[in-house]
Amino acid sequence: MGKVLEVKDLVTTFRIDKKEYEVLRGVSFDLNENETLCMVGESGCGKSVTTLSVMGLLPNNGRIVSGSIKLNGQELTTMSPKELNTLRGKQMGMIFQEPMTALNPLLTIGRQMTESLMLHKGMSKKEATETAISYLEKVGIANPEERLKQYPFQLSGGLRQRIMIAMVMSVQPSLLIADEPTTALDVTIQKQVLVLLNKLKKDVSTGVLFITHDLSVVAEIADRVIVLYSGRKVEEGTIEQIFAKPQHPYTVGLMNAVPNVDLDEFDIQPIPGTFPNITEDIGGCRFHPRCPYATERCRKEVPAELETEPGHFVYCHKVEEEQSK
Amino acid sequence: MSEDKKTLLELKKLKKYFPVRRGVYIKAIEDVSFSITEGEKFGVVGESGCGKSTLGRVILQLYPQTSGACIYYGRTFDEMCPKYFAKEIAKLPQYQKKADEYFKKSLEIDKKADVVRIEIDALSARGSDKEVKKEAQLAKKLSTLEFRSKELKKDASRQLREGSRTVGSLILCKDLPAVQELFSKAQKETVISSEKIHKYRDLERHYEESRVAGNPDENIKKEMEDITVQIKEHVAAAKAFRQEAWDTYHGKDILPITERCLDPEYQKKLDGNYETGINLGKLTKPEMRELRREMQMIFQDPAASLDPRQSVGKSIEEVYKINTDYSAQLRKEKTMDLLEKVGLKREHYYSYPHALSGGQKQRVGIARAIALDTKFIVLDESVSALDVSVQAQILQLLNELSDEKELTYFFITHDLGVVKHFCDRILVMYLGNLCEIADSKVLFHNTLHPYTQSLLASVPRLTLNQEHSTEFVLEGDVPSAMNPPKGCPFHTRCSKCMDICKKEKPPIIEKEPGHFVACHLYSQE
Numbered sequence: 140m141g142k143v144l145e146v147k148d149l150v151t152t153f154r155i156d157k158k159e160y161e162v163l164r165g166v167s168f169d170l171n172e173n174e175t176l177c178m179v180g181e182s183g184c185g186k187s188v189t190t191l192s193v194m195g196l197l198p199n200n201g202r203i204v205s206g207s208i209k210l211n212g213q214e215l216t217t218m219s220p221k222e223l224n225t226l227r228g229k230q231m232g233m234i235f236q237e238p239m240t241a242l243n244p245l246l247t248i249g250r251q252m253t254e255s256l257m258l259h260k261g262m263s264k265k266e267a268t269e270t271a272i273s274y275l276e277k278v279g280i281a282n283p284e285e286r287l288k289q290y291p292f293q294l295s296g297g298l299r300q301r302i303m304i305a306m307v308m309s310v311q312p313s314l315l316i317a318d319e320p321t322t323a324l325d326v327t328i329q330k331q332v333l334v335l336l337n338k339l340k341k342d343v344s345t346g347v348l349f350i351t352h353d354l355s356v357v358a359e360i361a362d363r364v365i366v367l368y369s370g371r372k373v374e375e376g377t378i379e380q381i382f383a384k385p386q387h388p389y390t391v392g393l394m395n396a397v398p399n400v401d402l403d404e405f406d407i408q409p410i411p412g413t414f415p416n417i418t419e420d421i422g423g424c425r426f427h428p429r430c431p432y433a434t435e436r437c438r439k440e441v442p443a444e445l446e447t448e449p450g451h452f453v454y455c456h457k458v459e460e461e462q463s464k
Numbered sequence: 465m466s467e468d469k470k471t472l473l474e475l476k477k478l479k480k481y482f483p484v485r486r487g488v489y490i491k492a493i494e495d496v497s498f499s500i501t502e503g504e505k506f507g508v509v510g511e512s513g514c515g516k517s518t519l520g521r522v523i524l525q526l527y528p529q530t531s532g533a534c535i536y537y538g539r540t541f542d543e544m545c546p547k548y549f550a551k552e553i554a555k556l557p558q559y560q561k562k563a564d565e566y567f568k569k570s571l572e573i574d575k576k577a578d579v580v581r582i583e584i585d586a587l588s589a590r591g592s593d594k595e596v597k598k599e600a601q602l603a604k605k606l607s608t609l610e611f612r613s614k615e616l617k618k619d620a621s622r623q624l625r626e627g628s629r630t631v632g633s634l635i636l637c638k639d640l641p642a643v644q645e646l647f648s649k650a651q652k653e654t655v656i657s658s659e660k661i662h663k664y665r666d667l668e669r670h671y672e673e674s675r676v677a678g679n680p681d682e683n684i685k686k687e688m689e690d691i692t693v694q695i696k697e698h699v700a701a702a703k704a705f706r707q708e709a710w711d712t713y714h715g716k717d718i719l720p721i722t723e724r725c726l727d728p729e730y731q732k733k734l735d736g737n738y739e740t741g742i743n744l745g746k747l748t749k750p751e752m753r754e755l756r757r758e759m760q761m762i763f764q765d766p767a768a769s770l771d772p773r774q775s776v777g778k779s780i781e782e783v784y785k786i787n788t789d790y791s792a793q794l795r796k797e798k799t800m801d802l803l804e805k806v807g808l809k810r811e812h813y814y815s816y817p818h819a820l821s822g823g824q825k826q827r828v829g830i831a832r833a834i835a836l837d838t839k840f841i842v843l844d845e846s847v848s849a850l851d852v853s854v855q856a857q858i859l860q861l862l863n864e865l866s867d868e869k870e871l872t873y874f875f876i877t878h879d880l881g882v883v884k885h886f887c888d889r890i891l892v893m894y895l896g897n898l899c900e901i902a903d904s905k906v907l908f909h910n911t912l913h914p915y916t917q918s919l920l921a922s923v924p925r926l927t928l929n930q931e932h933s934t935e936f937v938l939e940g941d942v943p944s945a946m947n948p949p950k951g952c953p954f955h956t957r958c959s960k961c962m963d964i965c966k967k968e969k970p971p972i973i974e975k976e977p978g979h980f981v982a983c984h985l986y987s988q989e
Contacts, residue, residue, distance in 0.1 A: 181851040182822070295941045296512075325511040325878060327938040330922040352851055355881075355924035382926070396856040398881035400908070400923050405885045407863070409856035413821050 141211075143314050143346035144170040144193065149206035151185075151192050153417070160417045162188045164370040164425075165206065170314070175340060175347040177361035177378075179354060179393070181414050184367040186350045190316045193348075194233055195223040211313055229259040231314040232307035236322050238299035242291040249287030252306050259310050274305040277342070278335055297328035304335065311343050318350045333359050354397050358382060363450075366390050369415050369425040376451035386453040388430050424456065432457045471537050472840060472872050473523065474499040474741065478532035480515075480522050480896075490945045492518040494896045495532070498980075502839075505866065505873045507887030507904065509880060509919065513942050515896040516876045520842040523874065524759055525744050525752055535741035538758050538839045542702040543661075545654040548746040552630040553647050557640055559627035560721065563620040567722045570616035577609040620722055625737060632738035633731040634709065638717040643709050650705035657698035664691045669790055676797045757787060760833040764845035766825035770817040776803075776828050777813030783835040802831040807861055823854035827861065834865060842874045847882065859886055880923050884908055889978075892916045895945055895953040898972060902979040912981040915954050952984065960985060 151163040163185050170176045178186045191197050193208055195215065208215040210230060215223065235241045243251055252274075253267035262270065268287070275283035278301040291299060300320060307315060317336070321329040337360060340347055349360060357364055357378070364381045366374040366389065374387040385391045392410040399405060412429035415421055421428065427437040434456065442454045447462065478496045481489035492515045500506045508516045521527050523534055541549060584602050587595050627635035634643050667688045674681040715731065724730040744752065763769045770779055777799050784795045800810045806827040817825055826846065833841050843862075847855045859882070865871060875887055883890050883904065890907050892899040892915065900913040911917050918938045938957050943949055949956050955965040964984050972982045 181853060297941055326880070326919060326922040326924075327511060328941070329924070331938075333924070353924065354852070355926050358926050359924045393852060394926070396852040397926060398856075398859075398879070398885045399926050400881045400884055400920065401925060401927065403905070407856045407859050407885065409860055410853040411857075413823060414851070414854075416821075 141172050142169050142209075143172055143211060144168075144348065145207075145209040146189070146193070147207045147209075149189070149192060149208065150204045151188055151197065151201060152204050153188075154200040154202075155418065158418075161204075162201070162370050162417050163192065166367070166370070166372055167206075168365055168372070168375065170346040170348055172313070172346055173340065173344050174362045175337075175349055175360055177349045177351060177357045177364045178367060179351060179357055179364060180367035181352060183369070183414055183417070185370045186352075186367055187318055189367075190233070190318050190348065190350060193314075194227060194231065194316065195220065228255050228312070229310055230312050231316065232310060232312040233316045233318065234300070234303050234307055234320045236319040238296065238303045238323075239291060241303055242299060244291050246290075247287065248289055248291065248294075248302055252287070252302070252309065255306065255310055270309055271305070274309040275302070277308075277339065278302070278305045279331075280305070296324055297331060300324060300328075300332055301335065304332070304339065308339050308343055308345070312345060314348065315340075315345045316348045316350070319352070320349075321356060322351070322353070329356070336360065354393055366393070369421075370417070371425055372452075372454065373426065374451075374453050376448075380448060380451040384448075384451075386447060386451070386458045387426075387455050388432055388457065389426050392429075424454075469501040469503070471499045471741075472502045472504075473537065474535040475523070476533045476535065478519075478522060478534065479530045480518055480527060481530045484946065488946060491948055492896050492945060493522065494948075496893075496896075496898050497532075498891060498898070498901055500872060500874065503866070503870050503872055504889060505875060505887045507875045507877065507883035507890040508893060509877060509883055509890060510893035510899075511878065511919075511942050513895075513945065514893045515945070516893055517844050518896075519893070520761070520844050520874055520876050523744075524756075524761055524842055525747070526761075529745050534744040535739060536744050536755065536759075536840075537741040539742060539755070540740055541742070542650070542654055542657075542699045542706075544658060544742065544751075544754070545651055546742055546747050546751050548743070548748075549630065550648075550651055553644055553651065556627055556631065556635065556644055559623045559635060560640055560719070563623040563627075564719075564721050566616045566620035566623065570613040570620065573609050573613040573616065577606055577613065580606045580609065617722065621724070624721065624734065628734035628737040629739050631709075633715070633734040634713055635734065636718045636721065636725050636731065637713045638719050639713060643713055646705050646709035650702040650709075653698045653702035653705065657695045657702070660691055660695045660698065664688060664695065665788070667691065669788065669794070672798075673791055673794050676794050757836040758839040759842075760836075760838050760840070761842045761844065762826075762829050762833050762846045764849055766822060766829050766849075767817065769829055770825060772817055775814055775816055776808075776820070779817075779828065780832050780835060783832055787836055798835070799831075802835060805834075805865075806831045807857075821854070822850055823857055826850065826854075826858055830858075830861065830865070834869065834871070838869070838871060840872045840874065842876070844876045845878070846875075848877060848879060855882070862886075880919060892919070895942060895948050897953050898980070898982055899954070900979075900981045900983075906976070906979055910976075910979070912975055912979070912986060913954075913983050914958050914960050914985070918957075918959075952982075 147167045148165045149163050149167070150161060150165055152159045152161050166185070166189060168176065178189065180186050192203055193215065203216050210226065249268065249271065252271040253264060256262050256267035256270055257264065271287060272283045275286060280286055280298065280301060294302065321332050324332060333356065336347065351357060361378045363377050364375070365372055366387065368389050374381065374390050381390065385394055395408040396410060398407065410429055415425065423439045424437045424442050427433040430437065436456050440456065442456050442459065445453050445459050445462065447453055447458065476497050478493055480493040481491055483489055496519065508519065510516050518527065522529050580602055584599060584606065587599050624635055631643060631647065637643055667684050671681060671684040671688065674684065718725055720726055747755070777796070780799045780802060781795045784790050784798060790798065800813060803810060803812055808824060808827050820828070847858050850858060862873065866873060875883065877883055887904050889902065890904050891901045892913065894915050900907065900916050907916065911920060922938065940957055943956055951967050952965040952970050955961045958965065962984060970982045970984045970987055972980050973987055974980050975986055
């Protein structure tokens with residue numbers, strides 16, 4: 140299995156009121172072909188900034204300070220905007236949370252779908268239309284020919300999101316970034332979209348970077364999971380490792396906060412405190428003000444990487460101390 | 465749901481249509497009836513577009529209902545006298561007169577019909593062409609007459625039904641003016657008590673002001689207690705007048721307006737129409753405003769419901785500014801207390817919404833909703849936009865507040881996990897129709913309606929490697945509410961669809977105590 144994406148020690152900063160604030164504080168991860176990597180965390184933890192950094196779509200006040208991002212071995216951080224433009228859509232596609240804002244309301248679905256095929260794949264209009272139709276069929280849309288003539292406002296939210304997926308997948312990118320693609324959808328439609336993404340991933344053999352804040356969605360779709368907290372990775376592992384043996388207190392807290400439909404008795408257990416603002420200066424482990432196990436060491440030292448099992452990485456002093464005992 | 469609990473709110477065949485253009489409506493709510501008891505956490509689940517938000521807003525009268533009624537029992541007629549009620553009392557003899565008129569007319573028509581019938585009988589004995597023609601003509605005439613008499617009879621009982629809303633079966637009483645007088649007397653008592661309530665609020669303000677100033681005025685406190693007693697007396701007097709009317713005239717001296725009037729069953733039915741609660745749809749604007757002190761709403765997006773240019777303190781104070789005459793100092797003090805109550809700090813009084821996190825903003829929204837003497841809150845997806853850990857914090861806060869202040873929640877959400885653990889009873893809606901309603905534990909263990917089953921199957925689970933059952937995964941989207949499918953609204957996506965589902969709308973049946981379901985699968989048994 141080849142590595143599609145390698146991100147190493149990525150540091151991204153944002154300029155707010157003439158001051159630079161670190162939003163990502165050294166994030167590293169790899170994504171393999173045919174794999175779904177889920178990035179989980181609360182809003183403000185840097186999930187979306189990671190995807191924007193990879194796509195080269197950071198807003199004007201954001202910039203990558205250090206670290207490297209490699210897509211199929213090519214370094215992206217040093218690329219010019221023009222070179223990046225040729226990669227976007229062709230090698231890496233992105234699905235957004237709100238499909239209505241991602242589609243052009245003035246163009247038909249057909250026009251929008253064929254445009255990217257003609258541009259990136261050099262197809263003729265006829266070929267592009269045929270490919271578009273075959274992909275619309277793949278995402279389970281009835282009467283694809285009819286749909287191609289329609290405008291986005293004529294479609295429901297679930298259909299729009301499926302068309303977005305068909306549009307991105309038809310170019311067969313090696314990397315697909317899905318930024319909360321199901322958050323705006325109803326549970327029934329969410330289920331349809333998740334089933335679909337799983338199926339298409341195998342067909343096209345793409346690496347999927349799936350961003351979500353919903354742990355139960357992670358359980359449905361992920362192969363591997365990264366938990367982010369305030370710009371740092373706190374835990375990484377395969378889906379089984381994370382769900383069976385969550386190590387970091389933050390991951391455990393997240394799991395306990397989800398109201399589980401399958402349980403009869405459930406006490407709502409929130410993580411105390413509030414999520415830190417990026418402008419806040421917190422020394423040591425970023426989670427220590429909310430952690431029930433925080434010690435003096437947590438306040439001062441940034442925890443180092445610790446591999447508890449092959450492939451299961453944790454960044455926590457408490458886990459490290461327990462291991463060394 | 466225990467029997468002794470008081471009902472707070474009752475919906476009767478509530479309908480809400482939004483007009484699109486001539487003759488075309490979005491049928492957002494179709495004949496929804498249920499009741500909510502005091503202190504209950506009532507959850508409403510469904511996909512977007514199922515009418516759950518509209519329902520919440522219609523209850524608060526932010527949208528007027530198309531038909532049906534929302535009846536609020538948080539205050540009774542003895543405590544508050546809405547204008548419509550006085551009008552209804554004045555109209556009582558009119559109802560009686562009209563019903564009488566209609567019924568008499570229908571009897572006259574019946575007589576005419578009898579004549580025609582005899583003519584027909586006479587004719588059919590022979591049978592030439594001409595006479596067959598005439599017979600057809602007469603038969604047509606007869607059926608029109610029969611129809612008219614039937615309609616008139618219906619009108620008559622409709623009039624009686626309208627009247628029975630205010631006085632029950634007393635509408636049949638011969639001595640209606642006496643009944644009317646007693647009810648008016650009760651009404652007068654209520655007017656006095658509502659004036660006293662205003663006086664009480666005034667005193668309360670003075671007391672609070674003196675308390676904030678540092679020396680609580682005990683004299684005022686005493687006066688307040690006196691007034692409370694007086695209010696109670698007036699309320700009791702109003703009740704007594706009504707009871708008197710009831711005791712003296714109920715079941716006696718009945719006017720035989722229609723033939724059914726003497727039937728005790730029919731009288732019982734009319735008694736059943738008797739409303740003690742307040743019909744929210746009929747209130748005037750100032751009256752509804754008075755009730756809004758008790759009925760509040762918390763929205764989904766806390767950022768959108770706060771003014772970015774107003775500090776948090778000012779936003780909350782606005783509630784007091786509009787609804788009370790509190791002095792500036794008292795308002796501030798009350799606001800500070802509220803901030804602490806919802807888990808914020810007193811310093812937050814001065815901060816602006818952009819400086820708060822999503823959870824903190826929602827806390828401000830909650831503070832605003834409970835600022836006055838709130839009894840009932842509609843929470844429209846209030847925790848859906850929050851991260852799980854914050855969501856859990858807010859749910860915990862809501863739980864604490866409901867225990868402390870005896871609040872009743874109407875909790876709208878699409879998240880089944882949240883309703884299961886937060887709500888006592890759950891209503892499942894689809895395309896404006898009621899699908900299933902049950903205690904939350906029952907609903908999850910004994911799921912009856914196929915739509916509820918598929919909703920449950922679609923919920924992403926926290927457990928791994930489970931069998932992903934595809935049996936209940938729904939195909940397609942929710943149909944448009946502009947022309948909903950005929951028969952059962954869910955039949956287009958239902959895996960257990962039968963022939964009858966395409967033709968007839970399923971009735972709502974009580975499968976087990978407190979568990980209602982609208983599905984043909986269960987109505988045939």
